[in-house]
Amino acid sequence: xxxxxxxxxxxxxxxxxxxxxxxxxxxxxxxxxxxxxxxxxxxxxxxxxxxxxxxxxxxxxxxxxxxxxxxxxxxxxxxxxxxxxxxxxxxxxxxxxxxxxxxxxxxxxxxxxxxxxxxxxxxxxxxxxxxxxxxxxxxxxxxxxxxxxxxxxxxxxxxxxxxxxxxxxxxxxxxxxxxxxxxxxxxxxxxxxxx
Numbered sequence: 574x575x576x577x578x579x580x581x582x583x584x585x586x587x588x589x590x591x592x593x594x595x596x597x598x599x600x601x602x603x604x605x606x607x608x609x610x611x612x613x614x615x616x617x618x619x620x621x622x623x624x625x626x627x628x629x630x631x632x633x634x635x636x637x638x639x640x641x642x643x644x645x646x647x648x649x650x651x652x653x654x655x656x657x658x659x660x661x662x663x664x665x666x667x668x669x670x671x672x673x674x675x676x677x678x679x680x681x682x683x684x685x686x687x688x689x690x691x692x693x694x695x696x697x698x699x700x701x702x703x704x705x706x707x708x709x710x711x712x713x714x715x716x717x718x719x720x721x722x723x724x725x726x727x728x729x730x731x732x733x734x735x736x737x738x739x740x741x742x743x744x745x746x747x748x749x750x751x752x753x754x755x756x757x758x759x760x761x762x763x764x765x766x767x768x
Contacts (some may be wrong), residue, residue: 584598584599627642630673631675631693633661641665644727649672651672654712655711660676661676672709673694682720692730706735707737708729710737711738
């Protein structure tokens with residue numbers, strides 16, 4: 574079954590999709606009504622052609638400037654720096670943040686040959702010449718994310734802009750005995766006053 578195997582292979586190329594999941598997805602597509610499959614394929618093709626990067630922050634958008642950057646109700650004095658557009662989506666789901674974003678498009682990773690010039694740090698520094706008062710570094714709490722946050726904070730410090738880092742620690746609903754050592758250490762390190 575050449576066509577089915579080709580479909581499985583395509584699904585398996587997606588991040589986080591193993592062989593078993595790729596097979597389930599392929600079998601599901603095969604059993605879908607033909608019109609639904611055509612629409613699915615059209616939607617993928619259209620999204621790939623119409624979605625681009627915001628010219629201001631690097632977020633995904635169907636316009637030249639994304640909805641966040643063009644929203645005049647957002648607080649332009651705060652920029653939250655993230656690794657990619659998925660992080661913008663995750664933060665927006667909280668409905669707690671009302672500032673702007675800057676998408677780096679990756680993190681510094683010397684082992685993978687990704688240096689500071691390979692991600693959008695220079696455009697960030699250009700944006701700081703305006704009314705920005707605070708930069709929130711919201712990169713992942715892994716080695717690359719921490720290295721990127723440290724590098725950016727050193728660049729921004731002389732500019733007089735406040736640099737903050739998102740808190741890391743024990744997720745709500747987790748029992749301490751099940752948290753790993755690094756998570757607990759970050760929680761202790763990031764502790765704050767109650768009153």
